[in-house]
Amino acid sequence: MVTVRAPATSANLGSGFDVFGAALTRPADVVTVEKAAETTIEVTGVGAQYIPEDPEKNTVGAVVEALDAPARIHIDKGVRPASGLGSSAASAAGAAVALNRLYDRGLSRSELVPIAAEGEAVVSGVAHSDNVAPSILGGFTVTTSEGTHAVDASIPLVVCLPDVAVSTRDARRVVPETASMEELVETVGNAATLAVGMCRSDPDLVGAGMSDPVVTPERARLITGYDDVRAAAFDAGAAGVTVSGAGPAILAVCRDERRRGVAAAMLDAFSDAGIDARAYQTRIGRGSTVLEE
Ligand SMILES: Nc1ncnc2c1ncn2[C@@H]1O[C@H](COP(=O)(O)OP(=O)(O)O)[C@@H](O)[C@H]1O
């Protein structure tokens, strides 16, 4: 038996659509696997009632297939599904790390990234790796078709999750098909600024590089109260605010001493818009951890 804690993640970080990701210290899924002749999946925890236990439909089923590692699998969800916090990815990442150990497949953490990404194709139609990479490797990650680079960065964050669901599949439908040269130049400049900020563990620089003129404005329209929550976070001292993943969670980066105030301001703004929400005061953290084997 192997048990793995796989963290929630925030993808895109504004300027790095389908490329940037970050592991969060909390929340997390806990995935337990045991060898079995046939694969079975049991799901408990946050939002378990919305998650299929059929291996064909659950993200971990694709990981079992790719590793040829049938197992009795238990997923204890800490990351709510359809959150923008890499819920579907956390289970796939945890399963990839756990099954690799259970069956002694000997794959490196980097080699497990494309395998876990197969799970994302099951739910969103695209095997994007920007959530599974940080959930497996930890830190700030840059993922391209060439592979993944991970950087340990110490950056305080707040993620505010409203009590509404946005599916990644639906939110990918509003992504524009083209961008102008002006938008491209602005995005490249912001993404590069953010990456330098991560390398320096500088929250102000990371925040300065989060702005994205192409995808985020379209996604923000799907989140009731987004503009007010964003403005409230900036007023409370956030250095940058954007949609987390495909939403509806909203991500703010700030200095440590501002985190509590930023979280309270975001919750108040959602409440003023008539929406219940919860805020996680978190930071960039480590990847999947083996708890027991
Ligand atoms: N192990 C899993 N954990 C979470 N969601 C899963 C899992 N397997 C399948 N799903 C499905 O994936 C969808 C949520 O994924 P997605 O829309 O990408 O949201 P998130 O941003 O939270 O990952 C839901 O329809 C859910 O039923």
Ligand SMILES: N[C@@H](CCOP(=O)(O)O)C(=O)O
């Ligand atoms: N790059 C993807 C990331 C989706 O993240 P999720 O946490 O919402 O699953 C996208 O923006 O579609």
